[in-house]
Amino acid sequence: MKDMSQIANAVETGTNKISARDVNVFYGDSQAIKGVDVEISNNTVTAFIGPSGCGKSTFLRCLNRMNDTIDICRVTGTIRLDGEDIYDKRVDPVQLRAKVGMVFQKPNPFPKSIYDNVAYGPRIHGLARSKSDLDEVVERALRRGAIWNEVKDRLYAPGTGLSGGQQQRLCIARAVATEPEVLLMDEPCSALDPIATAQVEELIDELRENFAVVIVTHSMQQAARVSQNTAFFHLGELVEYGETGQIFTNPQDPRTESYITGRIG
Amino acid sequence: MPLTWLILFLFALAALGFIAGRVRAVNSAGGDVRELHSLPNYYGWNVALTALVPALAVLVVWLFVQPLMIERSVSGMIPEELIPEGSQRSLVMSDVRRVAHGLDMAVRQGALSEDDASDIRAGFTDLRGRLADVGVALGSDVRPEVLSAAQRYRQLNATGTLWQSIIVAALALGGLTLAYTRTHKGFRARNVVERAILALLILAASIAVLTTLGIVLSMLFETRNFFGLHSWSDFFFGTTWAPNFRGDSELSILPLLWGTLYISFIALAVAVPVGLFAAIYLSEYASAALRSFAKPLLEILAGIPTIVYGMFALLTVGPMLVNFFGRGPDGVLGVDWMSGATSVLTAGVVMGIMLIPFVSSLSDDIINSVPQSLRDGSYGLGATQSETVRQVVLPAALPGIVGAVLLAASRAIGETMIVVMGAGAIAKFSLNPLESMTTITTRIVSQLTGDTDFASPETLVAFALGLTLFVLTLGLNILALYIVRKYREQYE
Numbered sequence: 042m043k044d045m046s047q048i049a050n051a052v053e054t055g056t057n058k059i060s061a062r063d064v065n066v067f068y069g070d071s072q073a074i075k076g077v078d079v080e081i082s083n084n085t086v087t088a089f090i091g092p093s094g095c096g097k098s099t100f101l102r103c104l105n106r107m108n109d110t111i112d113i114c115r116v117t118g119t120i121r122l123d124g125e126d127i128y129d130k131r132v133d134p135v136q137l138r139a140k141v142g143m144v145f146q147k148p149n150p151f152p153k154s155i156y157d158n159v160a161y162g163p164r165i166h167g168l169a170r171s172k173s174d175l176d177e178v179v180e181r182a183l184r185r186g187a188i189w190n191e192v193k194d195r196l197y198a199p200g201t202g203l204s205g206g207q208q209q210r211l212c213i214a215r216a217v218a219t220e221p222e223v224l225l226m227d228e229p230c231s232a233l234d235p236i237a238t239a240q241v242e243e244l245i246d247e248l249r250e251n252f253a254v255v256i257v258t259h260s261m262q263q264a265a266r267v268s269q270n271t272a273f274f275h276l277g278e279l280v281e282y283g284e285t286g287q288i289f290t291n292p293q294d295p296r297t298e299s300y301i302t303g304r305i306g
Numbered sequence: 307m308p309l310t311w312l313i314l315f316l317f318a319l320a321a322l323g324f325i326a327g328r329v330r331a332v333n334s335a336g337g338d339v340r341e342l343h344s345l346p347n348y349y350g351w352n353v354a355l356t357a358l359v360p361a362l363a364v365l366v367v368w369l370f371v372q373p374l375m376i377e378r379s380v381s382g383m384i385p386e387e388l389i390p391e392g393s394q395r396s397l398v399m400s401d402v403r404r405v406a407h408g409l410d411m412a413v414r415q416g417a418l419s420e421d422d423a424s425d426i427r428a429g430f431t432d433l434r435g436r437l438a439d440v441g442v443a444l445g446s447d448v449r450p451e452v453l454s455a456a457q458r459y460r461q462l463n464a465t466g467t468l469w470q471s472i473i474v475a476a477l478a479l480g481g482l483t484l485a486y487t488r489t490h491k492g493f494r495a496r497n498v499v500e501r502a503i504l505a506l507l508i509l510a511a512s513i514a515v516l517t518t519l520g521i522v523l524s525m526l527f528e529t530r531n532f533f534g535l536h537s538w539s540d541f542f543f544g545t546t547w548a549p550n551f552r553g554d555s556e557l558s559i560l561p562l563l564w565g566t567l568y569i570s571f572i573a574l575a576v577a578v579p580v581g582l583f584a585a586i587y588l589s590e591y592a593s594a595a596l597r598s599f600a601k602p603l604l605e606i607l608a609g610i611p612t613i614v615y616g617m618f619a620l621l622t623v624g625p626m627l628v629n630f631f632g633r634g635p636d637g638v639l640g641v642d643w644m645s646g647a648t649s650v651l652t653a654g655v656v657m658g659i660m661l662i663p664f665v666s667s668l669s670d671d672i673i674n675s676v677p678q679s680l681r682d683g684s685y686g687l688g689a690t691q692s693e694t695v696r697q698v699v700l701p702a703a704l705p706g707i708v709g710a711v712l713l714a715a716s717r718a719i720g721e722t723m724i725v726v727m728g729a730g731a732i733a734k735f736s737l738n739p740l741e742s743m744t745t746i747t748t749r750i751v752s753q754l755t756g757d758t759d760f761a762s763p764e765t766l767v768a769f770a771l772g773l774t775l776f777v778l779t780l781g782l783n784i785l786a787l788y789i790v791r792k793y794r795e796q797y798e
Contacts, residue, residue, distance in 0.1 A: 105686065110681075110685060136688065138685060143682075143686035143687075144686075145682060149682065151683065151697075151702070152701060161687060162688065165688065219688060
């Protein structure tokens, strides 16, 4: 399996998309993220790994300012998307989230039809000029979400009636439909069975043709399979960041090695 | 008095049994509590409960059954011709009971000896005078048949009470002995006690259910009596509500139903938007500090007694509306559409205010139970807060909100005090909300208060109205609960 993923990973990675400098996150008085610097490239899958509570999800949620919805959360440092500081006062977090889409740990389809789930984002942002235009957008998103063939005959059935794996791919399609530039995935496979996981992983690899993908995962095998770059977080710090193959085969930091070989975590 | 003593005896016996059972259990294990199947107290409770419960149960049943049995046996002694024209056997029986009670009093106060009381003859002594001396007034002289019935009544009562004490005490002692002898270290006292607790819970639940059933049945019977006296087609399909006591009342529910529904509709038109918007603000926008302060404040509205709302309707809202819509050139609008303070609008608006906390509190719970993950999903797609509320949160919460509105509607339909004071008393079909109108509940109040004769349709109609109201609100409640439950299942 390792060999296969190595082959799949041998795709040109792109230019720099997001750069974070000295990011600190506080929840009230406790500091969840300590001085993290990261560069995230276009057309690349970047994996954040690390033990539970190490801050990788918190950091991911900084990238589209989802932490703004939590009252006690405070972020310092700079995060630039295409050179523009996303925490600048002039940036509307709502617009930002349209550019930086997000897929969550648990599939969370809205209690609407499959079609309306996918059409939600395009409708809000006015991406479709007409009904037939919207139909096209929805179909394209569902095809990119690798779920079109399974749902094309029941687009108007409720999205909550799909299986767990289908729901997660629907959520990915929904995120893709707003044409984001970056796709953040917070443990997208942790609620899925192995077959659904394999389908989603395959999909992630296809998605990087169009987006920068950042994925938080608990599974090191998953990180090794889908990502080109890996960042290892421990206790709120970014311990090591580099090319996936190198992190897994030749880690520089002893803590990384301990985690990968299962001694801490 | 013997009843009090009997009950005290039972409880003393139970307390004794508790201690005895506990001691015996501990002894059977040789003093080592760990050898016992259950904790020592369970053995104590087992003995106490086995002594107490069957005895108390028999006592309760006995207390209900004995008067019925005695009544039946004594009332056979009253000859048919003794019952006056137009009167009933039960009236004579109440005389019998009063005489018996008077004899009891006389004996207790020493005016009569026990032997005198049983041998006394109505013809020879001035019984009425002697009973009056001890404070029991009789309407007429005591007839010999009534007196002998009363004496028989006393005698049966005395025997019954004696046997009651004997049997109940014997049962308690028997239970105590049985449980005591069974107490041994291997006996599963804990399981027995837990079954007793289960029985207690079942009893509590069935009391609630049986009471409902009893109320419905009594209404059903009275309603049947009503329909025996009045045509059902007039009740359901007539168009006039005009009770009188000449015997040709028109008692139709339709004008009342119209008033009820109209007022409820106005109340909901006030309560639903205000309550729902308040709930959305409190659950989605308000900060935690504001929320913890505003929510209880809003719910205080729910604690105001409806009579206070009624006063508010009559004294504040009504005159205010008259000032707007009435008084001709002197009024704010210069029109003369409204003459009195009581009107559909007055009652509806005030009832709406009463329902605001009801709607907002239920909707708030429902909106809060929409999973955060749905909101996150929507924010993650670049939706604003109001887009999220309108397009994700509210549709997800809609079935629950509909349920809340239906519950509020059933309260509005059954609400009494506000409409009694604010709506007026005229039963009619009208679309004008500034006129007074009346509702089913107000008519029930007016038909049952004051001098009433429970054999006339004008009074019995209250039961038919009550039953209709009950069916209406029950239907709404069932529908609401069904919708709410269906919605709950979605997120489990």
